[in-house]
Amino acid sequence: MFNIIKTRIKEGIKTKKINIEDIKKDNIVIFNEELKNKLLNKSKNKNFINNISVRVVDSGSCNACLHEMSALTNPYYDMERFGFKFVAAPKHADILMVAGCVTRNMYSALLKTYENIPYPKFVVAIGDCAMNGGVFKDSYATLGGIEDKLPVDILIKGCPPEPIDILAGLLLAFGKSAK
Amino acid sequence: MKNKLDFIQNLDKDIKEAVTENFYNQDNELVLKINLKDLKKVCLYFFKDLKFYLLSAFAADESKNDGNKFKIRYIFSHSSIDLFIIIETETGGTFPSLSEEIPALNWYEREMKDLFGLIPEGHPDPRPLMLFPENYPQDIQNMHPLRKDYPFNFRPEFKKYGEYSYNKDVKGDGVFNILVGPVHAGIIEPGHFRFSMSGEPILQLEIRHFWKHRGIEKIAEGKTISETLSLAEKISGDHCVAHSLAFLTAAEKILNIKIPENALYIRTIYAELERLLCNINDFAWLFQDAGYSFGAQETFVLKEDIMELNKYLSGSRFNKDILSLGGINICGNIDNLRKNVLKEKLSNFKKRYLNLKKMLLNSSTIGERFEETGYINKETILDLCALGFAARASGVPSDTRKEHPYLIYDKLHFNSKVLKNRDVFARLLIRFYDIEESFSIITQCLNELPAEDINKAGREYADNNVNNTVDNISKNKSKNDRCIIAKDDKIDIAQQLPTNSLRSWALGYCESQRGNIMHFVELDEKSRISRWKIRDPSFHNWQLIEFAVIGDIIADFPLVNKSLNLSYAGNDL
Numbered sequence: 216m217f218n219i220i221k222t223r224i225k226e227g228i229k230t231k232k233i234n235i236e237d238i239k240k241d242n243i244v245i246f247n248e249e250l251k252n253k254l255l256n257k258s259k260n261k262n263f264i265n266n267i268s269v270r271v272v273d274s275g276s277c278n279a280c281l282h283e284m285s286a287l288t289n290p291y292y293d294m295e296r297f298g299f300k301f302v303a304a305p306k307h308a309d310i311l312m313v314a315g316c317v318t319r320n321m322y323s324a325l326l327k328t329y330e331n332i333p334y335p336k337f338v339v340a341i342g343d344c345a346m347n348g349g350v351f352k353d354s355y356a357t358l359g360g361i362e363d364k365l366p367v368d369i370l371i372k373g374c375p376p377e378p379i380d381i382l383a384g385l386l387l388a389f390g391k392s393a394k
Numbered sequence: 395m396k397n398k399l400d401f402i403q404n405l406d407k408d409i410k411e412a413v414t415e416n417f418y419n420q421d422n423e424l425v426l427k428i429n430l431k432d433l434k435k436v437c438l439y440f441f442k443d444l445k446f447y448l449l450s451a452f453a454a455d456e457s458k459n460d461g462n463k464f465k466i467r468y469i470f471s472h473s474s475i476d477l478f479i480i481i482e483t484e485t486g487g488t489f490p491s492l493s494e495e496i497p498a499l500n501w502y503e504r505e506m507k508d509l510f511g512l513i514p515e516g517h518p519d520p521r522p523l524m525l526f527p528e529n530y531p532q533d534i535q536n537m538h539p540l541r542k543d544y545p546f547n548f549r550p551e552f553k554k555y556g557e558y559s560y561n562k563d564v565k566g567d568g569v570f571n572i573l574v575g576p577v578h579a580g581i582i583e584p585g586h587f588r589f590s591m592s593g594e595p596i597l598q599l600e601i602r603h604f605w606k607h608r609g610i611e612k613i614a615e616g617k618t619i620s621e622t623l624s625l626a627e628k629i630s631g632d633h634c635v636a637h638s639l640a641f642l643t644a645a646e647k648i649l650n651i652k653i654p655e656n657a658l659y660i661r662t663i664y665a666e667l668e669r670l671l672c673n674i675n676d677f678a679w680l681f682q683d684a685g686y687s688f689g690a691q692e693t694f695v696l697k698e699d700i701m702e703l704n705k706y707l708s709g710s711r712f713n714k715d716i717l718s719l720g721g722i723n724i725c726g727n728i729d730n731l732r733k734n735v736l737k738e739k740l741s742n743f744k745k746r747y748l749n750l751k752k753m754l755l756n757s758s759t760i761g762e763r764f765e766e767t768g769y770i771n772k773e774t775i776l777d778l779c780a781l782g783f784a785a786r787a788s789g790v791p792s793d794t795r796k797e798h799p800y801l802i803y804d805k806l807h808f809n810s811k812v813l814k815n816r817d818v819f820a821r822l823l824i825r826f827y828d829i830e831e832s833f834s835i836i837t838q839c840l841n842e843l844p845a846e847d848i849n850k851a852g853r854e855y856a857d858n859n860v861n862n863t864v865d866n867i868s869k870n871k872s873k874n875d876r877c878i879i880a881k882d883d884k885i886d887i888a889q890q891l892p893t894n895s896l897r898s899w900a901l902g903y904c905e906s907q908r909g910n911i912m913h914f915v916e917l918d919e920k921s922r923i924s925r926w927k928i929r930d931p932s933f934h935n936w937q938l939i940e941f942a943v944i945g946d947i948i949a950d951f952p953l954v955n956k957s958l959n960l961s962y963a964g965n966d967l
């Protein structure tokens with residue numbers, strides 16, 4: 216353990232600095248620019264914006280997108296420093312993050328999760344599959360993507376998108392200053 | 395049983411008589427054609443008497459105008475001989491179920507029932523597997539997606555056609571059920587678990603999977619090899635190198651393409667990097683699930699560093715898109731500069747990994763929770779034909795790299811450790827060995843990597859041969875910027891496409907981090923996919939978990955689950 220702490224001291228803190236001006240926006244599409252206001256109206260308390268909960272649903276991904284999402288909690292990206300956190304129940308959530316195409320079998324589970332998120336709620340589509348189904352668009356076993364099923368607010372492109380892009384997308388959309 | 399060529403001579407007389415035709419499809423693929431009535435006898439002979447392992451079983455639609463005809467193939471192998479036995483039989487609609495005798499066939503037979511409408515007669519549990527009654531019509535003649543007359547994009551009306559029923563209920567005083575999923579609390583793929591409990595201990599677990607069934611096998615039909623390759627990367631994202639490798643191996647065997655030496659080395663390096671990454675990832679999650687955050691976060695940092703290294707090497711954090719038919723893509727090349735960086739980084743990773751390992755092994759809480767949890771007996775492993783480290787932690791050798799060497803694994807020095815402890819801790823220890831072997835294999839590959847500038851050779855090859863690639867022939871121009879790295883360049887792939895009007899097939903296999911991956915690829919006369927059967931190790935190993943948790947408390951389920959860390963995507967397809 217001392218060795219590890221020694222390495223940590225030698226190598227320094229790993230967390231990446233993010234400068235909101237430098238964020239590359241090629242992979243980020245924001246459909247709804249009013250996200251921040253919508254969220255602020257939810258509560259009179261301005262601090263609310265510092266506590267945004269995310270619920271992840273995998274509706275048919277290949278699991279690479281999931282790996283990248285869970286990377287957001289590692290010390291490199293540490294999304295909690297910006298007030299985003301993953302929660303276990305839709306009732307606690309503000310954001311629904313969807314990865315992967317929508318399979319027939321997952322469709323109702325996805326809708327139920329969405330319905331159970333209290334208003335105001337936002338939908339973030341992660342990866343090329345999520346929006347329209349990507350290569351699985353026409354398959355007998357899927358129903359395409361979420362674009363015609365849920366109101367998507369943010370799309371992060373990529374296959375899979377890199378964690379830094381996901382984080383940047385959230386920061387941009389919710390108008391946060393990067394620390 | 396040591397000799398491949400007179401293998402057939404040494405079989406029982408009874409079995410020899412049952413075989414109507416036999417031939418070697420490839421060097422190590424022995425096909426035995428038999429009649430449906432002998433199926434049970436022959437399969438049981440291999441499984442029970444010769445102790446062969448079932449690696450895959452699948453159907454293919456060969457219907458012509460004169461009625462339905464399906465081929466069913468069973469693939470067996472043994473750890474002591476580099477030979478695959480492919481038992482081939484034909485049927486018009488039904489076949490005898492062997493699930494009672496070979497439990498590993500349970501899901502395969504149900505899969506054939508769903509996707510082809512073939513009825514396994516006498517199956518103990520004939521419920522639908524991947525086509526859920528909640529949204530898909532059941533038992534209707536033309537509603538079986540993998541039949542050739544079913545269009546890949548045909549979607550039956552989305553409505554309720556029936557209810558899901560659980561297999562067996564546990565009854566008694568104080569017995570209650572806990573239902574979990576399909577959407578889980580963490581960032582986990584979807585699956586449904588029903589725990590039957592009495593107090594804390596689990597009496598029975600029933601898993602329900604295939605929530606993410608995407609129909610990959612059907613989508614691929616009629617596609618070119620390069621289009622299918624990009625699908626192969628999407629089978630299970632964290633195993634994209636292993637799956638594309640398995641697929642390509644099969645395709646290259648059919649088209650008789652020889653891969654240049656240096657590309658073989660580079661493929662091995664990427665395969666091992668993937669194994670390393672997945673093992674480190676599992677390692678981190680085991681820390682996390684045991685509530686040891688400090689260790690977990692340190693290991694996640696290590697994982698992230700490996701992914702950054704991947705990105706440096708190939709431009710993709712998962713090493714996607716580096717393999718191509720006949721070699722590797724330019725973007726995945728390992729030149730001298732990258733070689734040195736790789737060496738340097740690996741020694742740093744290894745040092746950090748050893749520290750983490752020491753910390754984990756010294757922690758008494760970890761030992762307390764991991765030892766004597768999640769026992770999987772050897773008999774269960776053998777019955778379900780479990781693969782990879784799960785089998786090796788319970789005393790059953792299973793490593794394709796040793797049993798059926800591919801790439802350059804026969805030239806490398808490495809051990810495939812087998813332990814007898816059977817618990818979560820044993821599966822963790824096996825991972826430690828695997829991680830260390832991966833480090834050593836990559837170092838060996840780097841030291842022996844053929845020195846010539848393959849980068850240049852590759853580029854020249856691309857310039858000279860743009861018109862010769864298989865993709866162009868198949869009128870797919872999208873990947874012209876890719877090229878095949880060839881040492882003794884100018885493989886004229888165009889000439890090597892099968893010219894006869896026969897369909898031809900081959901097996902593609904490799905050892906992924908979770909175990910053996912088996913692909914069956916059949917190309918039609920235009921070199922397009924006519925049948926592609928993918929089998930991820932998770933398809934075998936998921937059924938283990940129902941046995942592993944019995945008697946454990948429910949709080950240990952995450953540990954047992956993570957100790958196997960199976961892919962839902964690769965299982966559901």
Ligand code: SF4
Pocket residue numbers: 275276277278279280314315316341342343344345349373374375376628631
């Ligand atoms: S976008 Fe790519 S990485 Fe993400 S789920 Fe789809 S195929 Fe997998």
